[in-house]
Amino acid sequence: MAAIYSLYIINKSGGLIFYKDYGSAGRMDTNDSLRVASLWHSMHAISQQLSPTTGCSGIELLEADTFDLHCFQSLTGTKFFVVCEPGTQHMESLLKVIYELYTDYVLKNPFYEMEMPIRCELFDINLSQAVQKDRVAMLGR
Amino acid sequence: MVPKIDKLVNVLSTADKDVANFQVKLYDEMTTIEGLTEDGMYDATTMMATKLDLIREFFTMPNHHRKRDLIMAPVGPRSGDAIFANVERVNAELFTLTYGATVRQLLTDLEEVEEVNKQLDQMGYNIGIRLIDEFLAKSNVTRCVDFRETAEVIAKVGFKMFLGVTATVSNWDADGTCCSIILEDNPLVDFVELPDTCRGLYYCNILSGVIRGALEMVSMKTEVTWIRDVLRGDDAYELQVKLLKQVPEEYPYKDDE
Amino acid sequence: MQFFGGSEISPSPPVPTASSNNAHMMYVFNRNGVCLLYREWNRLLHTLNAQQDHKLMFGLLFSLKSLTAKMDPTNAEKGNLGVPQLSGQGCSFHSFRTNTYKLSFMESPSGIKVVQWNFLDLGHALPSTSGIVDLAYGGITYMEMIFVSNEQAVLTQHRKECIFVDLGSDFILQFIVVVWLVDLIEEFDHIILVTHPRTGDLRESLKYIYNLYVEYVVKNPLYAPGTPIRSELFNTSLDHLYSFLATKVQSLQMEACSSSSLAGIQLQLRMSCADTFC
């Protein structure tokens, strides 16, 4: 039972820098995930453009038939979004935890080049623990 | 079994106490507060986990007080002290000595003091563009649009959160695009005296770079210069931050798209 | 006449939540992306001119639909991005929320889209009276969608289930557009509701609009398809209801809307509004 299907991280120009699948049917190949990322980036921007009032920071939650998509955008423009089962709780706080893991294990890694794809072993290790723990919390309920 | 909240474990830190069922008791108490959502409970528990006395108090609080404190407590920008108390810290000497070694390395590599100043500023910029995300994540700052507000937050919260020192913001100019940040303390400079071969060196130039880099990432182009530097005989460390341009992210799609 | 396989409009919509977010917008597009209807109440920000705004909105819907179909984690073969979907085919989205507004979206089997917006009242006072916005006629011709006509639009169980969920708890009646449509066009396909971020599930209200709209549209031979909605009656009723709801009504109980004839529906609506007017 995968509450979380997949996680994407996009840099501020819409390039996909991280994609992890946690068990959706038919894993997306790389160009598809790249296209999804850049499409989401433009949709997110357009949604701000169409806001009936000022101060809109773009889509935070998209509800679809078979999944919810929670998106967090940092003030520096980096977007973290997770695809999960409809109605999954605590996705905002999980995204916040992932954002902090990004500031620790990616931005503090001297071998990570800004805006480039993330290949940091420590980020992967800590991320899978965070997602695992979150899933346990959900299952535990 | 309910996963224990690490912070609760640490705060209670009594080995035999089964934190999990204590957590359930706390949770049941919270369900009596109508209007407190699941996320609200989660945040409330995490917040309480940092204050042992608050937990004790919580059980004795009448319900409407609980509601007022738990729900109404806005999760606004957290104070520098609160964050500093909660982050992992290291002895300042390690930081100071490492910085000293860095400057020494630059002095040997570049010889010219002016080059070292530039390199330090660039290194600071490289740190700033990365550090800003941690600052935003930990300080719950939701908007960085107004330069005045941002400068205040960076000085008050940022310097405290990272360097454990307090900084004040003053002498704003008329239109609020230029101010000074004065550091009451500066961990970079313990045990440092500049030999006269280093005349003209801005030893702490990394700090100006950090501020410039951090602000640029929230679309504020600035110029940061030293006004006063104790190592050069002044009575305090004072940086001037001048807003050059606020770069609004333009709408990425031209009309014909 | 039953719509969508006999699902009833559920009995009484619950009381709208207290927060009066009295500004919202509504778009109706036909399957070719033509914006048949655009209404706004107290929209403060117009970053684009009407034509761009509608074009962008339709583009957003089209892309989000293909994105969600592509990202559907429950079925393996996903087709590729950007290819138009048969209406009702593949996973689609029904709402998204930003920090300032919530957009609810419904697509009829024939592919027409209705969007209704509401934006978060950010604390500053909003003008209570709402001017009548004449419909900007936005024409997008480049997108071709293949639609299955209504008769054969056999909705798969899955699909139907997601559009017509049971009534959400805080269903805000004030966005229900009571529609006395006389001269409307052939089926409109897309209903988009933009409401307050904390607004609950509005698919039911969309369904309600759609039922009324199709009921009158289908029955209205006068209207030439593809031309904008000029129904005076429609516009006045919209504003009348809107300004009324925005200011006074706290709760407006609607009896179960039976699927009886045209008149039945109309009567019932008037009755329910009437008793709250006096």
Next chain:
Amino acid sequence: MIGVGKIKQYSNVLDKPLSKGKQEVSLSAFAFLFSELVQYNQTQVDNIAELERRLEDAGYAVGARVLELLCHRDKGNRRETRLLGILSFVHSTVWKVLFGKVADSLEKGTEHEDEYMISEKELLVNRFISIPKDMGTFNCGAFVAGIVRGVLDSAGFPAVVTAHFVPVEGQQRPRTTILIKFAEEVLASFSLIMTLFL
């Protein structure tokens, strides 16, 4: 249900000794500075060995100062003369000051007489660092190796000090071992002292 605990390593505030006015900065401040130091040095070298050497040099300067500070502060200026004394000084006092804890272990090398090893499950400087595969056995701990060499050298125990990743089975992350290889003369005098007492 109550949500899950924060994943961040939450250091236990309650048992962190409240230093009597001892100044602290956030680990992040050090981590960002150290990361920049590594990146700067990467631009100055063209191979990994050189990068390690430069980090070590930077560490050496830190080590020399640490010894001064600590001797002045703690030992009332009495110099440590015994080999084991200086090793345990590094393993505990120096480690505590710089990294807030005593090193996990101090062992004597098994193969060679003149080798000692200080090991740490998670060396502070490596806390956030992921080494790319193509950099082989490179270890930023070279900086700490430099610190150790700086302390030992200034205390009159010249040695060659290197940092190595040592895989730990059952752990995803290897630990770091600081290998200390004392110079000839150090051992000579050490064995001389030993013979005197035997």
